[in-house]
Amino acid sequence: MKKYTRFEKxxxxxxxxxxxxxxAPSLIKIPKDVIFPIDIAMLEFNEDAIPITVxxx
Amino acid sequence: MAKKTTASKKDKKTAEKKKIKKPVxxxxxxxKTPVKKTKEPKTISKTTDAKKTKKIKKETAKKxxxxxxxxxEKAKKxxxxxxxxxEKxxxxxxxxxxxxxxxxxxxxxxxxxxxKILKDEYLPLxxxxxxxxxxxxxxxxxxxxxxxxxxxLESYKKTLIDPSEACxxxxxxxxxxxxxxxxxxxxxxxxxxxxxxTLGLPRLIEIVDARSIPSTPMMNIYLRDExxxxxxxAKEVANQIEITLLNDISDISADLTNLVIFIDPxxxxxxKKGIDMEDLLxxxxxxxxxxxxxxxxxxKISLDDPSYKKLLEVTETLKGLKVKGIDGIKRIIIRKEPDxxxxxxxxxxxxxxxxxxxxxxPYRTTTNDIQSxxxxxxxxxxxxxxxxxxxxxxxxxxxxxxxxxxxxxxDVMTSGGTIKAIGRHGVSKEKESVLSRAAFExxxxxxxxxxxxxxxxxxGGVAENIIVGQPVNLGTGAVExxxxxxxxxxxxx
Numbered sequence: 001m002k003k004y005t006r007f008e009k010x011x012x013x014x015x016x017x018x019x020x021x022x023x024a025p026s027l028i029k030i031p032k033d034v035i036f037p038i039d040i041a042m043l044e045f046n047e048d049a050i051p052i053t054v055x056x057x
Numbered sequence: 058m059a060k061k062t063t064a065s066k067k068d069k070k071t072a073e074k075k076k077i078k079k080p081v082x083x084x085x086x087x088x089k090t091p092v093k094k095t096k097e098p099k100t101i102s103k104t105t106d107a108k109k110t111k112k113i114k115k116e117t118a119k120k121x122x123x124x125x126x127x128x129x130e131k132a133k134k135x136x137x138x139x140x141x142x143x144e145k146x147x148x149x150x151x152x153x154x155x156x157x158x159x160x161x162x163x164x165x166x167x168x169x170x171x172x173k174i175l176k177d178e179y180l181p182l183x184x185x186x187x188x189x190x191x192x193x194x195x196x197x198x199x200x201x202x203x204x205x206x207x208x209x210l211e212s213y214k215k216t217l218i219d220p221s222e223a224c225x226x227x228x229x230x231x232x233x234x235x236x237x238x239x240x241x242x243x244x245x246x247x248x249x250x251x252x253x254x255t256l257g258l259p260r261l262i263e264i265v266d267a268r269s270i271p272s273t274p275m276m277n278i279y280l281r282d283e284x285x286x287x288x289x290x291a292k293e294v295a296n297q298i299e300i301t302l303l304n305d306i307s308d309i310s311a312d313l314t315n316l317v318i319f320i321d322p323x324x325x326x327x328x329k330k331g332i333d334m335e336d337l338l339x340x341x342x343x344x345x346x347x348x349x350x351x352x353x354x355x356x357k358i359s360l361d362d363p364s365y366k367k368l369l370e371v372t373e374t375l376k377g378l379k380v381k382g383i384d385g386i387k388r389i390i391i392r393k394e395p396d397x398x399x400x401x402x403x404x405x406x407x408x409x410x411x412x413x414x415x416x417x418x419p420y421r422t423t424t425n426d427i428q429s430x431x432x433x434x435x436x437x438x439x440x441x442x443x444x445x446x447x448x449x450x451x452x453x454x455x456x457x458x459x460x461x462x463x464x465x466x467x468d469v470m471t472s473g474g475t476i477k478a479i480g481r482h483g484v485s486k487e488k489e490s491v492l493s494r495a496a497f498e499x500x501x502x503x504x505x506x507x508x509x510x511x512x513x514x515x516x517g518g519v520a521e522n523i524i525v526g527q528p529v530n531l532g533t534g535a536v537e538x539x540x541x542x543x544x545x546x547x548x549x550x
Binding site: 005006007008010011012015050051052053054055 | 219532535537539540541
């Protein structure tokens with residue numbers, strides 16, 4: 001997995017959490033007690049499952 | 058200030074790395090001197106600290122003793138005076154000899170070894186230098202070299218900051234907050250070696266404003282080789298530096314009946330300063346429309362076209378006539394420092410001229426006049442001087458600000474090749490963006506001028522974007538998200 005800076009990580013997780021909060025299905029298996037969108041997004045991020053990267057300018 | 062730095066974050070970082078390297082290279086070559094250099098400020102501040110508390114009590118007791126020794130030194134020096142003149146032409150050829158001390162063999166080998174261990178990893182040169190110095194000092198450490206480098210790599214990486222970090226703002230805050238405490242504690246401080254120096258907040262403002270002349274210019278003049286060991290030689294150098302006015306060493310009397318002026322030099326002080334009658338005559342002859350002659354023990358000055366008014370005029374100019382020394386250096390104090398030998402402290406500063414004096418060590422002599430450092434030694438030296446001066450004024454007050462915050466300030470001030478003040482007249486004035494300039498000071502004038510010229514604002518900085526209501530190009534705001542290609546996703550899983 002590419003190493004992200006803390007700003008990039010924040011943006012990626014944030015964007016994904018927004019999708020999840022609006023009803024997007026999760027991309028990995030998630031324990032039942034995790035229901036907070038940001039937590040889900042973080043789990044996905046750690047699994048490298050989020051289909052979002054950073055544009056290199 | 059912060060805005061500018063953040064805009065070109067990556068360049069800044071690399072630039073800083075380069076800059077970090079530079080002083081290191083300097084440290085490499087004239088090995089002996091710079092090592093001392095780092096120690097100097099410490100010893101000075103230590104002595105001052107210690108003296109502030111202790112000296113107050115002891116001062117009365119100590120001072121008379123010092124003066125006596127000085128008088129003795131002066132007496133000795135007089136005898137030396139004549140021999141000095143013969144040395145002079147010989148010495149001049151030696152002065153510019155550059156101290157290109159090559160790196161010792163052991164250091165070189167160790168450096169290669171370290172680079173081998175590092176492979177593709179990066180450590181700043183200055184850190185490698187420090188490691189080399191310490192490992193060479195303590196023999197047992199060589200076996201643990203790998204571990205040392207591993208650890209230092211680790212902590213080096215910890216201190217790295219992410220790209221698009223707002224380092225300028227962090228720096229500004231880190232200097233600003235301790236600055237508020239400074240205001241309350243002190244305003245003017247007196248007394249490094251009986252010379253008054255502006256310290257504390259006024260001094261910090263002075264540095265940041267890039268004043269052309271500091272309110273209390275001062276120099277620490279270090280001496281070379283035998284000059285710093287021999288008190289007589291040190292005295293001689295000091296005499297060449299300290300300004301001597303005609304009025305200080307002689308009586309000037311105007312003979313109104315014959316319309317001539319007599320200069321009666323005071324024998325004692327003339328000998329003390331190492332001046333002879335010829336020198337006096339030469340100095341006096343510079344005044345136009347007069348004629349000077351030596352008459353016994355005095356100099357007689359007659360006017361080309363005598364008049365009462367002219368006579369008084371000439372007398373006045375004579376009083377302020379420089380006989381010996383360097384312009385701007387008002388007072389001199391010679392002190393024996395524990396590890397340094399004799400060091401000259403001067404009130405007033407004139408780096409250009411002082412560096413020309415035989416016996417002065419040009420590598421270590423410093424002044425607090427940053428503009429003149431920039432003029433004489435170049436912009437890099439000025440940058441280092443800003444860092445050192447700002448750091449010293451802060452730490453002298455017991456405020457520990459990280460050097461790197463001050464480095465950013467110094468970088469912003471000097472990156473243009475000249476020393477620019479922080480504020481309306483310097484850095485802010487040269488900002489590219491109209492809105493950013495208008496946001497700082499004199500808003501209306503900037504907007505008006507920009508409208509007249511039809512300026513374009515590219516909204517690159519922080520202030521512009523905030524005014525417009527956009528996310529700032531910093532930190533999280535600088536990140537742009539895109540969809541990941543599906544092919545990459547499978548591989549990584």
